[in-house]
Amino acid sequence: MTLETRPEVVTPRDQASAVGTVEAPRRGRWIDVWDPEDGAFWAAKGRRVARRNLWPSIFAEFLGFSVWQLWSIVVVSLPAAGFGYTTDQMFWLVALPSLVGATLRLPYTFAVPKFGGRNWTIVSALLLLIPASGLAYFVSRPDTPFWLMALVAATAGAGGGNFASSMTNISFFFPERDKGFALGLNAAGGNLGVAVVQFFVPIVIVIGAGLTLNRAGLMWIPLILLAAVLAWRLMDNLTAATSSFKASIAAAKRPHTWVISFLYIGTFGSFIGFGAAFPLLIKTTFPEITVAHIAFLGALVGSVSRPFGGKLSDVVGGAWVTVCAFVVMGAGILSAIAALHAGSFTWFLLSFLVLFVASGAGNGSTYRMIPAVFRQTTRDLDGKPEPIRARREAAACIGIASAVGAYGGFLVPRGFAMSTGQYGSLVPALYTFCGFYVVCLLVTYFCYLRRGGPLSQERV
Template identity: 45%
Template sequence: MSRLTRNRDIEQPRRSRDIEHPRRSRDIEHWDAEDVAAWDAGGDKVAKRNLIWSIVAEHVGFSVWSIWSVMVLFMPQDVYGVDAAGKFYLVAVPTLVGAFMRIPYTVAPAKFGGRNWTIVSALLLLIPTVLALWAMTTPGTTYTTFMVVAAFAGFGGGNFASSMTNINAFYPQRLKGWALGLNAGGGNIGVPVIQLVGLLVIATVGNTAAELVCAIYLVLIGVAALGAALFMDNLQNQRSNLGALVEALRYKHSWVMSFLYIGTFGSFIGFSFAFGQVLQINFLAGGDTPAQAALHAASISFIGPLLGSISRPFGGKLADRIGGGKITLYTFVAMIFAAGILVVTGMIDDGMTGAVTNSQMTGYVVGFIVLFVLSGIGNGSTYKMIPSIFEAKAADKDGWTPDDKATWSRSMSGALIGFAGAVGALGGVFINVALRLSYVGSAKSATNAFWVFLAFYVICAVVTWFVFQRMQSVRAVSEEPVGRAPAPVAAG
């Protein structure tokens, strides 16, 4: 055995002990995911454990964030006095608040520790859940009160930013697409899961027992907080602060990525909140009673967010292998055609004088579900691009040590992940506002909103092509070599 081999054999157990000890203290003093020896000696297990409970906490956060997309199905207009247009605003408010909450949530893991903040952010979800239970069971609750209560659900939207920033620090560049895709996809599944819970309640009890949905999530919030306390860790060398965010926003690619995320994540969260409402409106137009429309809408609406959530990790996986820029471009092109299905279906619907037909309902469902799947793929590919951009920029920092480059890259990408998530969430607000304005307009349908969506996807596709495909000078920071992982910034 050579001297080098013996030294390596001695070094790895020492690294393993350094990694395993924080399982008791819950504080890891130094974490370098790009150190291959430390990763193979146990770092991968630590990262996986934190990823699992990060997904659980983020999953519950997304469910609470989208709780009002379910509550509105329990709100017949003749009982609560809220019409369809009012419900679109009701589900848009949590989206808006959640978008702004993502900025402070981005820096929270580095400030307080990833484990500590996951516990706190999970417990904060008790506030909107208890308020929703109170509002839905208190007779005479005003629309203004509903809007204020719904705003507190924005706490759940902030969870995504802190979770993604934290997991970004745990994984090496070569695995970030898959890890971030799993984390985000597992969180996103919280949307269809709470819609499934709502469906089960409506199917078994009827559309008058919204408090059961809230009660179930009070229990799940406790599980998420307890799991984070027992199994997650704080990274003491994690750096992500407002100063890093300001520095990250000096780069034009940061603004481009934030804009593109409006088209991917904004579509996912906006359609997730609005899909059930659109279906319910069409079922009512088809002659259903409010209870029947709620049941039929709930039985379909969860499918889109579920498939969109599942497709997200695969978008990250494809971006790891083929390149984030290419996958994002192909996704937007496909979304143009999917939005075209909605436009054509809407134009046929507008020309009808009677009830909505089965073929028109099929067109709406197919168009939306395809958009959900594509938005999930785009979510994974765009988030893969963010750490890749700063990884490449760090490589150009002359005179920096590998550790300095790795720390700077993690700090910049962590900050931008939260900011892009905040900007992207605003897309969900725009979708619900566009649908609301379209329904109250002279056409009394969603067709005008569908045209707006289609036009926006055209713009996103052009921007992606121009910035990350056409311009050779930036291709290196938007694409990874086909078929292999990029070399890590820090020495292995």
Template identity: 50%
Template sequence: MTSPAPARPATGRWIEDWDPENEEFWQRTGKRIARRNLVLSVLSEHIGFSVWSMWSVLVLFMSPAIGLGFTPAEKFLLVVVPTLVGAALRLPYSHAVTRFGGRNWTVFASGILLLPALAALWFIQRPGTPLWVFLLIGAVGGVGGGNFASSMTNITALFPQRHQGWALGLNAGGGNLGVAAIQLIGLLVIATAGSTHPAYVIAVYIPLIVLAAVLAAWKMDNFTAVRSAPGAQREAAGNPHTWWISLLYVGTFGSFIGYGFAFGLVLQSQFGATPLQSASYTFLGPLLGSLFRPVGGLLSDRWGGARVTLVTFLAMAAGTGVLLLASSKGSYGLFVAGFTALFVLTGLGNGSTYKLIPAVFARQAQDEVTSGHDAEAAFARSRRLSGAVIGIAGAVGALGGVGVNLVFRSAYSGPDPSGEPAFLAFLGYYVVCVLVTWAVYLRRDTAAGIPAATEDAAAAADASRTARAEATRV
């Protein structure tokens, strides 16, 4: 048996011979390269999330004082549009990185963020600008939401199975922090310059976008391992687990991004909070949710994604009950505390749900090996499907954010504005997610011929390494 050659750049900065499951290769060469690409991927995704969620901050500034007096329903529409476009772009972004490479696509995905940022900077300073202009700019800003899918698809192929919970959680958590970052910048602007200078928020990101694109071009790599065979997304779409996991991800990431975009408007609509009061709390939930996403991945590496996901949804249902109680009593402090707890739980659930993806498909690959199939082919297919499912689940999950904001818009647009109907709807969905997690991923005898994925992530990783080692020895 011979050790694999060191990873080497090919034409156009492509790296071949990438085998992260080989421990000698990983320690000698792979870990350093993978971590460098992870850091730059997080930077690009972080700025993409900030641009994507920019309108959750800018709507707090929109008032007659700057000549932009839109209604609450119009403001909710302004946060729905970029969410919808970002969700729609996640599938093509996920596919694009497999075609053009992680480095090449990250350079493009970072650079294109200049378009919505510069357009917003120009028009936000012009009183009387009609709503449709901002809706168009918000739609273009949706490109920032696509960065998540391409980044996650790229990163999942770079790390060994046993480290994917940590790597995917760190990558996604660092990106999610972009929501909290731009809201914190909005708070600083309102606290220091007042609520009539939204352009200051946008101006911070212009040089950061340029920096991210330059660093990606300079230090990132393309990997042939990321390239998927034709029809990978189509094959993934035919697997039932793709849709079960997507349903769960709607409950975790859909809640995170939906609440992140709407929290400030909800505080204004529910309690009449001022822009400063709203901005003082809106950044805290997304910040904690982002920081806890890698924790969800780490817990899942130890206890299994299904177990962590089940407990998370049970806690989210309880947290939603707290919001209903706070709404009925008119308690601002309890409401903010309950919402903040929900953000933490969505972060944990985001990490655990995404950890399900490689674990479930590694389990299926191990079953194929046990049945006599070639180990190399089975686990190569597992990684290919994992990358495709990450793109699909990411897109469907982001659509959950659209649903959250549309439900809020409906709840606060009626003759008796109240968030209670929205919270009841969310509570019902979390109960459904509890039942699905238990029935599909924890119950021993699942129905409909869907194989049970009862093994935890660590066990799936051990099975993967054992099968690969056996194949190498043969």
């Protein structure tokens, strides 16, 4: 199908029951009937179209995360570039993009049904030019006041919003049996942006003589333009992607939406929060260590483990994988505390790598729980399943959970800043995080796994 031809109309086995039919087809790259649960349709055409949309989505989301987390590695080089900001101010520069990104995730979720997944991917990719160019300009001016630099850092939150719209869009393309792995792969591509930015930015800014910090922003501009072009050429809009405001209100009234959002603070909030703070943690706690050679490893292993958490959840259920993830995360925190008391950086690093792996797997498993929970709990007055309403409210829940969970990216760095400022140590903050994981574990077990519970017989 060419770019501005009549919309692609796919006709599954039972068009009357398919999601996404419209009376008046719209112009452009719109697919007006989409039923991935129909096996014949999926094998004949659906899988190919879904995969064609998945890969540009992954690339755009990867760049969103990269720009979102630019300041996590840039702040480490600010003192060498002549900036006199305090440690607390640098933690603010790390935390603000996460605060803004989390807040943008809800409106970004609504943008998909409003404008179309393809159209919004193009727009949201181009919006990344603002924080990338802003960083490139201001990091070359050491006399920039902190309030202005904080405003520039906050614009990077635009990259954090991309996650919600991308995940909401992709969730409509794949059938339930493949949704966990597809969402995990889409999210892992984005999460990988944290590792890539923390690995390549230190290399790029020191190529040649001296420290050229503005390259940290300039290097992403051609890739952002490429992402917009790929979305324009390869992606489609789904009429079925209708996670409307009404569906979001309905999802917000469901207790499970807020239970899962709470759990997602523990998994994704930990991943993005620790990922953002990790370079500065190393720099302030073990100043003899070269951050550029180490910091990216945490986000890397956490990103790689995410799709496997989703895939394992497809087999054994997301709730069990989530419980195991919180157990391992608590153990990783306690191990990191022991490493700090021993003054061992190697021990500290390995403990955090375990923590990142478990949080990444927990990201995938928690997201996999959403469609399963809504599929099992969405019923009409006669107790019959309502699959269409379940899909729409599950998509809305994805947007809400992604927004709530992302606030962990703000809370974790600020927690470390407060702990260091008041107690001169990271240990109080780490104990607090460990206690939070215990609460998350108990909530997961009580709501989804305990014997006799309403969902204990389902593979949530």
